[in-house]
Amino acid sequence: MDKLKLQWRIFVFLLGFCLLLILILWMFQTTFLSDMYRFTRKIEIDKAIRLVEQEINNPTLKDILHEIELTKEIMVRPTQDFAPPVQPAPGRFNHRQPETITQVQEFVLQDGSVLSLTFYAMVTPVDATVSTLKIQLIIITGIMVILATILAAIISKHISRPIEQINKGAKTLAMGNYEVKFHGKGFLEIEELSDTLNTAAVELSKVEGQRRELMANISHDLRTPLALIYSYAEMMHDFPQEVTPEQSQIIMDETKRLTSLVNDVLDISNIETGTEKLNKTNYNLTASLQKTINRIGSLVKNEGYQLDFVYDKEIYILADEVKITQGFYNLLLNGITHCGSDKLVVVKQILKDNIVRIEVIDHGEGISESNLPYIWDRYYKVDKKHKRPIMGTGLGLSIVKNIIEMHDGEYGVESQLGKGSTFWFRLEIVK
Ligand code: ADP
Numbered sequence: 001m002d003k004l005k006l007q008w009r010i011f012v013f014l015l016g017f018c019l020l021l022i023l024i025l026w027m028f029q030t031t032f033l034s035d036m037y038r039f040t041r042k043i044e045i046d047k048a049i050r051l052v053e054q055e056i057n058n059p060t061l062k063d064i065l066h067e068i069e070l071t072k073e074i075m076v077r078p079t080q081d082f083a084p085p086v087q088p089a090p091g092r093f094n095h096r097q098p099e100t101i102t103q104v105q106e107f108v109l110q111d112g113s114v115l116s117l118t119f120y121a122m123v124t125p126v127d128a129t130v131s132t133l134k135i136q137l138i139i140i141t142g143i144m145v146i147l148a149t150i151l152a153a154i155i156s157k158h159i160s161r162p163i164e165q166i167n168k169g170a171k172t173l174a175m176g177n178y179e180v181k182f183h184g185k186g187f188l189e190i191e192e193l194s195d196t197l198n199t200a201a202v203e204l205s206k207v208e209g210q211r212r213e214l215m216a217n218i219s220h221d222l223r224t225p226l227a228l229i230y231s232y233a234e235m236m237h238d239f240p241q242e243v244t245p246e247q248s249q250i251i252m253d254e255t256k257r258l259t260s261l262v263n264d265v266l267d268i269s270n271i272e273t274g275t276e277k278l279n280k281t282n283y284n285l286t287a288s289l290q291k292t293i294n295r296i297g298s299l300v301k302n303e304g305y306q307l308d309f310v311y312d313k314e315i316y317i318l319a320d321e322v323k324i325t326q327g328f329y330n331l332l333l334n335g336i337t338h339c340g341s342d343k344l345v346v347v348k349q350i351l352k353d354n355i356v357r358i359e360v361i362d363h364g365e366g367i368s369e370s371n372l373p374y375i376w377d378r379y380y381k382v383d384k385k386h387k388r389p390i391m392g393t394g395l396g397l398s399i400v401k402n403i404i405e406m407h408d409g410e411y412g413v414e415s416q417l418g419k420g421s422t423f424w425f426r427l428e429i430v431k
Pocket of ligand 1: 367394
């Protein structure tokens with residue numbers, strides 16, 4: 001039954017429903033018909049008795065009894081005069097004698113005397129009706145089976161066919177054909193399902209494209225420093241007397257570049273697979289940010305960059321300091337990488353109620369509106385050209401997003417092309 005196709009399942013259910021209806025009809029129309037008829041006759045006699053009881057002293061009682069006899073076919077006679085009417089003898093076609101109901105009831109009259117009346121009714125045999133009904137029911141059963149089959153075919157055509165089509169499409173999607181289009185029509189649910197699958201196909205193809213691009217970038221980023229490191233190391237090995245500090249500096253720089261690249265890739269996969277757990281402590285956020293700013297500030301000071309930190313008072317938050325620092329570090333580094341000719345990055349700490357908002361502001365190239373919704377995606381890079389000095393994996397903001405989400409915080413960006421960007425995140429503070 002579990003593996004039955006939808007079409008057959010609908011058919012079985014419909015047929016079962018029809019058969020149940022017919023069974024109920026059969027029971028009531030054939031088996032119970034005589035019983036029910038007898039029962040209604042009894043009720044009618046009881047009603048007649050009650051009516052006579054009320055009208056026993058009425059001078060028009062005779063007329064009332066006459067009316068009962070005419071309309072309800074119930075004979076009412078004084079008991080001493082009562083003789084049941086003669087029944088026709090059983091013949092060839094009527095094998096059964098009709099059943100009768102006789103009930104004697106005593107009534108007390110106004111003058112105190114007692115009047116005994118006999119109520120008599122016939123229960124006409126319903127055999128003929130039953131056999132007519134049986135033929136009718138056989139026909140109805142046939143019609144219902146045919147109707148159930150037609151209905152099952154129509155319903156399954158409307159429901160199972162689009163599902164089968166969507167299923168076929170989904171299979172090709174699973175095999176990697178992201179061009180597949182789903183056109184589920186007919187039901188809201190099916191339309192929604194195909195919309196969802198169409199969106200999923202678009203998203204999957206986007207991720208696939210980004211993954212390919214990342215692989216190309218990463219292999220490029222790995223190969224170049226590795227080649228540099230190898231050739232300089234080889235040179236130092238072959239001509240140890242000619243080693244200059246610049247050469248070893250190049251090896252160190254390239255190694256650092258490789259390390260940060262590998263770390264980014266590891267961080268994002270750890271965060272996304274959920275293997276990274278938060279290690280929350282109550283710590284001084286302001287001091288922690290200041291430390292990061294100072295560390296990076298002193299590294300980039302020589303190149304003319306200036307990092308400012310604006311805040312009112314020191315605040316504490318309950319969070320994972322290492323992770324928040326990592327997220328902030330990514331924003332700060334992006335700010336420096338994309339800052340304008342003023343080479344200034346401003347960090348603001350704004351406290352409102354029990355929410356702290358950290359802003360990283362630069363006055364650089366900004367981000368176009370068409371790119372804004374995607375910059376938080378994994379592997380997304382605005383500038384597809386692979387410029388060496390601005391080396392990025394497209395993972396930095398995705399790491400920020402994941403870290404802030406893990407802390408139930410909010411994040412966002414306001415940016416204007418040519419004017420600069422303000423990246424921000426908000427977290428709840430410890431009161
Ligand atoms: P990447 O490693 O490429 O910097 P990110 O996820 O950190 O990756 O950033 C995604 C993209 O968003 C970057 O390619 C960059 O073009 C853009 N971006 C990030 N920060 C800024 C900024 N402060 N100003 C302008 N563009 C930015």
